[in-house]
Amino acid sequence: MLGKLIKHETRATSRIFLPLYGALLILTIFTKLALAFGAPDFFTDNVATNPIIEVVLGISFTLYFIAVVALSVMTLVMIIQRFYKNLFTDEGYLMFSLPVKTWELVLSKLIVGLIWSAVCTLMIVISFFILSLGSFSMMDLTQGISLAYTEFYSTFGTSLNVFIFETMMLIVVSTISSILMIYVSIAIGQLFNQHRIVASFGAYIVITIALQIIGSILMAIFALGNLDIVISQGNDGEAMQMIHLLINGSTLCNVALCIGFYLATQYIMKNRLNLE
Amino acid sequence: MKWYIDSDRPIYKQLVEQIELRIISGVYTPGDKLESVREMAMDAGVNPNTMQKALAELERMELVFAQRTSGRFITEDLKVIEEAKKTLAVQEIGAFLEKMKKLGIGRNEILALMEKIEEGEKADDHIKH
Amino acid sequence: MTILSTKNLTKSYGKKTALSQINMDIPRGRIIGLLGPNGSGKSTLIKLAAGLLVPTSGEITIDGLAPGVDTKAKISYLSERSYLSDWMRVIEIIAFFEDFYPDFNRIKAENMLKDLNINPDDRLKTMSKGTKEKVQLILVMSRQAQLYLLDEPIGGVDPAARDYILNTIITNYKEDAAVIISTHLIADIEQILDDIIFINQGELVLSSSVDEIRETHNKSVDGLFREVFKC
Numbered sequence: 001m002l003g004k005l006i007k008h009e010t011r012a013t014s015r016i017f018l019p020l021y022g023a024l025l026i027l028t029i030f031t032k033l034a035l036a037f038g039a040p041d042f043f044t045d046n047v048a049t050n051p052i053i054e055v056v057l058g059i060s061f062t063l064y065f066i067a068v069v070a071l072s073v074m075t076l077v078m079i080i081q082r083f084y085k086n087l088f089t090d091e092g093y094l095m096f097s098l099p100v101k102t103w104e105l106v107l108s109k110l111i112v113g114l115i116w117s118a119v120c121t122l123m124i125v126i127s128f129f130i131l132s133l134g135s136f137s138m139m140d141l142t143q144g145i146s147l148a149y150t151e152f153y154s155t156f157g158t159s160l161n162v163f164i165f166e167t168m169m170l171i172v173v174s175t176i177s178s179i180l181m182i183y184v185s186i187a188i189g190q191l192f193n194q195h196r197i198v199a200s201f202g203a204y205i206v207i208t209i210a211l212q213i214i215g216s217i218l219m220a221i222f223a224l225g226n227l228d229i230v231i232s233q234g235n236d237g238e239a240m241q242m243i244h245l246l247i248n249g250s251t252l253c254n255v256a257l258c259i260g261f262y263l264a265t266q267y268i269m270k271n272r273l274n275l276e
Numbered sequence: 277m278k279w280y281i282d283s284d285r286p287i288y289k290q291l292v293e294q295i296e297l298r299i300i301s302g303v304y305t306p307g308d309k310l311e312s313v314r315e316m317a318m319d320a321g322v323n324p325n326t327m328q329k330a331l332a333e334l335e336r337m338e339l340v341f342a343q344r345t346s347g348r349f350i351t352e353d354l355k356v357i358e359e360a361k362k363t364l365a366v367q368e369i370g371a372f373l374e375k376m377k378k379l380g381i382g383r384n385e386i387l388a389l390m391e392k393i394e395e396g397e398k399a400d401d402h403i404k405h
Numbered sequence: 406m407t408i409l410s411t412k413n414l415t416k417s418y419g420k421k422t423a424l425s426q427i428n429m430d431i432p433r434g435r436i437i438g439l440l441g442p443n444g445s446g447k448s449t450l451i452k453l454a455a456g457l458l459v460p461t462s463g464e465i466t467i468d469g470l471a472p473g474v475d476t477k478a479k480i481s482y483l484s485e486r487s488y489l490s491d492w493m494r495v496i497e498i499i500a501f502f503e504d505f506y507p508d509f510n511r512i513k514a515e516n517m518l519k520d521l522n523i524n525p526d527d528r529l530k531t532m533s534k535g536t537k538e539k540v541q542l543i544l545v546m547s548r549q550a551q552l553y554l555l556d557e558p559i560g561g562v563d564p565a566a567r568d569y570i571l572n573t574i575i576t577n578y579k580e581d582a583a584v585i586i587s588t589h590l591i592a593d594i595e596q597i598l599d600d601i602i603f604i605n606q607g608e609l610v611l612s613s614s615v616d617e618i619r620e621t622h623n624k625s626v627d628g629l630f631r632e633v634f635k636c
Binding site: 281284285286287288289314317318320321322323324325326329 | 434435568571572575597598615619620623624628
C-alpha cells in the first residue's frame with residue numbers, strides 16, 4: 001500500500017511541479033539566449049552594449065530569479081500543504097478511511113516531499129550550469145576539481161570524498177528532520193479543539209526556540225571540550241578532526257530528531273486523531 | 277402499477293394488502309411467476325427484508341406459493357382468491373357502513389342513494405356514447 | 406452475525422461529551438437508520454466506526470476487530486463532507502478507489518455514472534454540490550463492503566436522484582452486509598430501513614425495527630421522531 005500511496009502522492013504533486021520546472025527551463029534558456037546574443041561578454045566585462053538589450057536582460061534575469069525563488073518556496077509550501085490539507089482537512093476523511101497504516105501515510109508524504117526537494121535542488125543546479133555555460137572551459141573545471149582533491153588531501157590528510165559524503169549525509173538528514181518538524185508541528189496543532197493552524201505555528205516556533213537553546217548549549221560544550229584546538233588553530237589535521245566531529249555529531253543529532261518527530265507525529269495521528 | 281406506501285401502519289402489511297389487491301383484481305393472474313424479492317423491493321422502493329416478510333405473509337395466506345428452485349408463484353387455487361376477495365369486500369363494506377353510521381345515514385337511505393348514483397352513471401355513459 | 410458492536414462507547418471533545426455510554430449490536434443483512442437531530446452525535450458514532458476518531462472510553466468493534474487497517478478494508482464510508490480532491494477528474498478518482506479497495510467494482514461505478522448523466526472526464530471543481538455528492542455515493546456504493554456507513558447521503562440531491570440512490574442502496578448491498586444511514590430526513594428513507602436507532606444529545610434513546618414502531622405506536626418513524634424531539 002505504501003507504493004500506491006507514493007504513486008498517488010506523486011501524481012497529485014507533479015501536476016504542480018512539472019509546469020514549474022518547465023517554466024524554469026524555458027526562462028533559463030531564454031535568459032541564456034538573451035545573454036549569448038545580447039551580451040556575449042557578460043561574464044567577463046559585465047557591460048551590455050545596447051540599452052534595449054539591457055532592458056530585456058533585466059526582465060529575463062528578474063523573471064529567472066523569481067522562478068528560482070518560486071520553485072524553492074513552492075516546494076516548501078507543497079510539503080506543508082500536502083500534509084495538512086490532504087490529511088487534516090476534509091480530504092483527510094478519505095485518506096484516513098483507506099485501509100493503510102498511519103505510518104504509511106506519513107512516510108509516503110515524507111518520501112515524496114524529499115524527492116521533490118532533491119529534484120528542486122537539482123533543477124536549480126542544472127539551470128545555473130546551463131546559464132554559466134561558455135563562461136568556463138570543461139578542462140579548467142576538471143583540472144580545478146582534481147587540484148582541490150590533491151590539495152585537500154595534502155593539507156588535511158583525508159580524502160575530499162569522505163568530507164563531501166559526510167556533508168551530503170548531513171544535508172539529507174537535516175532536510176528530513178526539517179520536513180518532519182513541520183509534520184509534528186501540524187500534528188500538535190490537531191490536539192487543539194480550535195485555532196489549529198495558529199497552534200501549529202506556535203508549536204513550530206516553540207520547537208525552533210527549544211532546538212536553538214539546546215543546540216547552543218551543545219555547541220558551547222563542544223567548544224569548551226576542544227578549547228585548545230579552537231584557540232590555537234594550529235594543526236590543520238586536528239582542525240579537520242574537529243570539523244568531522246561537528247558534522248557527524250550534527251548528523252547524529254538530526255537522526256535523533258527525525259526519530260523523535262516521526263514517532264510523535266505517528267502517535268498523535270494514531271491515538272489522538274480528531275478530524276474537525 | 278404503482279406502489280403506495282404512505283400510511284402509518286407497518287410497511288409489510290401495506291405491501292401484503294397491495295399484492296393481495298393485485299391478485300384479486302387480476303393484475304397478477306393465477307400461476308404467474310413473481311419477480312425476485314430484490315426486484316420487487318426495488319420496484320416498490322422498500323427494503324428487501326420487508327418485501328420478504330410481506331411475501332412470507334402472503335404464503336401463509338396461501339395466495340402465493342414458493343417452489344424451492346424456481347421462485348414464487350401466484351396460487352392457482354381460485355377458491356383461495358375468491359375467499360380473499362370476499363374477505364376484502366366484507367372489510368371494505370364494514371368500514372363503509374361504519375362511516376355512514378357516523379354521518380347518520382341509515383340502511384334505506386344508503387340503498388336509495390346508491391341506486392340514484394348508479395342511474396346517474398348510466399345516464400352519463402349514455403351521453404358519452 | 407454481528408458486524409458492529411459497541412460497549413459503553415464514549416467520546417468527548419474537551420469538556421463536551423458527544424457520545425455517552427452507547428451500547429449496541431448491529432447484525433449483518435440489515436439497513437439501519439441512525440436518526441437524531443443535528444449535533445446529536447450521529448456523525449461522531451459513524452466516524453468512530455470508520456476509525457477517524459479514537460474513543461475516549463469504552464470500545465467499538467467491527468466484525469470483532471478494533472478499528473484499524475483490517476476494519477477499514479471492510480467498511481465503505483461516505484462522509485458528510487466532500488472528501489475528494491477538487492482538482493481530480495472522476496476517472497482519476499475511480500482509479501484511486503480501484504487501487505486501494507480490492508472490492509471496488511469499476512463497471513458498477515461506470516454504469517451508475519452513466520445512469521446519473523455524469524461525465525467521467527469532468528473535474529470535480531466544475532461540478533455542483535449535488536453532483537459531487539452523487540459521485541461520492543457512487544464510489545462508496547460500488548464497493549462490495551461488509552459495512553456501509555453513509556453519513557447524510559441524500560442531503561443535497563434532487564428527488565429523482567434521491568430515488569435512484571435509495572434504489573442503489575437497496576440493490577447493491579449483499580445479504581451479509583449491513584448499511585447504516587445517518588440522516589435527519591427520515592420520511593425520505595423510512596421505507597428502505599429495517600431498523601432505526603434514535604440518538605439524542607449523545608445518548609441512545611430508542612432502537613427498534615421500523616414495523617415494530619408502526620405497530621406499537623401507530624405512527625410512522627418520522628411521526629414518532631417529530632413527537633420525541635418536539636421543540
